[in-house]
Amino acid sequence: LLWLALTFRPDIAFAVTQVARFAASPKPSHWTAVKRIMRYLRGTIEFGIAFWKREPSQFKLQGYSDSNWAGCIETRKSTGGYVFFIGTSIVSWKSQIIRSICLSSFESEIYQLSLTSQEAVWELKLLEDMKMGEAITLPITIFGDNQSANTVAATGKVTGRTKHIDMRNLFVQDLVHQGLVIIKHCNSEDNTADIFTKPLGQVKFIKFRSALSLWSPEPTDGLVAN
Numbered sequence: 001l002l003w004l005a006l007t008f009r010p011d012i013a014f015a016v017t018q019v020a021r022f023a024a025s026p027k028p029s030h031w032t033a034v035k036r037i038m039r040y041l042r043g044t045i046e047f048g049i050a051f052w053k054r055e056p057s058q059f060k061l062q063g064y065s066d067s068n069w070a071g072c073i074e075t076r077k078s079t080g081g082y083v084f085f086i087g088t089s090i091v092s093w094k095s096q097i098i099r100s101i102c103l104s105s106f107e108s109e110i111y112q113l114s115l116t117s118q119e120a121v122w123e124l125k126l127l128e129d130m131k132m133g134e135a136i137t138l139p140i141t142i143f144g145d146n147q148s149a150n151t152v153a154a155t156g157k158v159t160g161r162t163k164h165i166d167m168r169n170l171f172v173q174d175l176v177h178q179g180l181v182i183i184k185h186c187n188s189e190d191n192t193a194d195i196f197t198k199p200l201g202q203v204k205f206i207k208f209r210s211a212l213s214l215w216s217p218e219p220t221d222g223l224v225a226n
Contacts, residue, residue, distance in 0.1 A: 001037060005095075008049050010083065013095040013161055014196050017079075021097075050211035050215035051089045059132070061086050061123060062141040064186070066193035067098065069105035078102050080112035081196025083212065084123055085112045086136075090213045092123060095196035109149035113183065114168040116142055120181050139179050144185040145194075154183040 005016040015037050022030045036072045063084040071079040075097075083093040096115075102108035120140045127133045153172040175181045188194065195208040 001034070004041070009041070009047070009214075010049075010090060010093045010212050011044075011047075011195065011205075011214055013071055013093060014079075014081070014198070017097075024207060044216065046216040047214050049090055049098070049217075050213050052087070057119070059086055059130065059135040060137050060141075061091075061120070061127070063116055063120055063143070064193035065109075065113050065142055065144045066191050066197045067102075067105070067108040067112040067146075068197040069102060069108040071198060072097065073118045076101065078108035078111075079197045080108065080115060081193045082112070082116040082119055083193050083196065084119065085213075088213055092119065093196060093212075106148055106152075109144060109146040110153055110168055113142065113144055113153045117172050117175055117181055121175065124180065139176075139182040141182050141184055143184050143191065145186055145188040145191040147185050148193055150183045150185050 001012065001016045002020060005013040008120055015033070019026075019030055019033050019037070026034075043118065044057055061084060065080075065082050067078050067080045069078045070076045077100075078098040079095065080095070080098045081095045084091050098111055100109060100111060102111060120142060124126050124133065124136065124140065144153075153168075154176050155173065172181070172183065176183065189204075190213045195205065195212070200208065
């Protein structure tokens with residue numbers, strides 16, 4: 001399941017990340033969750049990532065960042081996630097537990113924006129090594145759904161709420177000043193990274209799964225195993 005989640009099934013990344021934490025000592029509830037993921041995969045066995053041929057002018061790299069504050073009921077740690085696209089084709093994604101204990105949703109979003117920005121820099125360097133860097137339009141747009149976090153991360157403004165985490169603010173701010181990234185706001189309903197941070201209802205899950213460029217030759221909602 002980890003291999004699938006890391007290679008070509010980003011739609012199961014969040015669920016697999018959650019159950020993998022209990023691999024050393026699973027309980028019946030964890031095994032039930034694993035079997036549910038298996039049933040979902042059986043119902044969507046034809047799904048895969050679609051890559052479409054693009055002109056160099058369409059090589060726009062952009063990403064989405066999101067965090068679910070204190071989402072872990074045991075440790076109260078937050079779950080963060082990001083996803084990057086070139087055009088409409090997904091190229092990287094991640095769902096992870098944020099190691100630091102965040103004191104607010106604002107702080108967890110700032111932390112995740114910093115991690116997402118690091119990935120953006122790595123993506124750009126990789127494309128440069130592949131002699132494709134000149135085709136990427138700068139700055140790289142990173143969308144987030146927390147307006148306060150977006151503003152602070154982009155401007156580096158220090159307040160009583162941010163003085164203990166301003167190093168991460170300054171990192172993102174430096175990238176903005178270099179013209180490498182730009183932070184933009186998007187509504188939570190349009191934040192594709194949401195699928196990597198929390199359980200979603202059927203309608204929202206299918207919406208974001210479609211946004212990940214997952215494609216099947218046979219139309220199906222994939223939520224009921226045959």
